[in-house]
Every structure is written in structure tokens, then in C-alpha cells.
Amino acid sequence: MKNIDRLLNDLNNMSPLSVGFWKDLQPMMAEKRKKNGHIFLKPGKFARKAWQLISGFIVSVKISDTGEQFVTRIYYPKDIVTDLESFFENVPVRYQFIGIGETLVLEINKPDVTKLLKQTS
Numbered sequence: 001m002k003n004i005d006r007l008l009n010d011l012n013n014m015s016p017l018s019v020g021f022w023k024d025l026q027p028m029m030a031e032k033r034k035k036n037g038h039i040f041l042k043p044g045k046f047a048r049k050a051w052q053l054i055s056g057f058i059v060s061v062k063i064s065d066t067g068e069q070f071v072t073r074i075y076y077p078k079d080i081v082t083d084l085e086s087f088f089e090n091v092p093v094r095y096q097f098i099g100i101g102e103t104l105v106l107e108i109n110k111p112d113v114t115k116l117l118k119q120t121s
Contacts, residue, residue: 047086056103
């Protein structure tokens with residue numbers, strides 16, 4: 001729970017959050033521990049979750065037509081991780097997102113974000 005509170009405090013410092021938004025957002029996030037090699041997103045699928053990385057690392061990997069893997073980005077603690085285009089615009093994920101080492105993340109599901117967006121419109 002302390003990681004969720006820390007994230008909410010960070011968001012509040014960037015832009016003040018209303019008490020209602022704070023209360024709505026808090027139960028939507030879940031702290032998850034993942035093992036080394038966990039695949040967060042796969043190419044061709046749709047991003048249904050987003051994460052704030054608390055500890056560990058996540059890499060996005062492009063897989064060439066010949067099967068070679070190229071790291072396109074490394075995510076560090078405090079980074080927000082997802083394929084934004086897939087998450088918000090419903091296009092297939094382009095890269096594979098893989099946890100390196102044991103990772104601890106705060107996870108939120110797309111339907112919860114959509115619900116929040118509808119409430120603030």
C-alpha cells in the first residue's frame with residue numbers, strides 16, 4: 001500500500017488531485033511481484049494493463065523477421081510501462097515487454113482507466 005500512496009503523492013505533486021479522484025484511483029491499483037522473464041506485453045496482442053515500475057527493470061524488445069531480438073528501451077523504477085498507442089488507441093502491441101530480474105509493479109487495468117476518463121469528462 002505504501003507504493004500506491006507514494007505514486008498518488010507523486011501525481012499530486014505534478015498536478016493537484018481532487019480528493020474524489022484520489023479515492024477512486026487508489027483501489028484500482030494493485031501491487032504485483034513478477035518473476036524474472038515475465039512477459040508483460042506480447043506483439044500482436046492489445047495492451048489491457050499499464051504499470052508503474054517500483055523495482056527491477058523491464059525491457060521492450062523488437063523481434064526481427066529473422067528472429068533476432070533488439071532491445072528498444074529499458075524501463076527503470078518509477079517509469080510508467082505500457083504500449084501507449086495500444087493502450088489508448090486499440091492498436092496491436094508492436095514490441096515484447098519483458099521483466100529483467102524480479103520486478104515489483106503497480107498495475108492498473110484499462111477498464112479502470114476508461115472509467116476514470118469517463119468520470120472526468
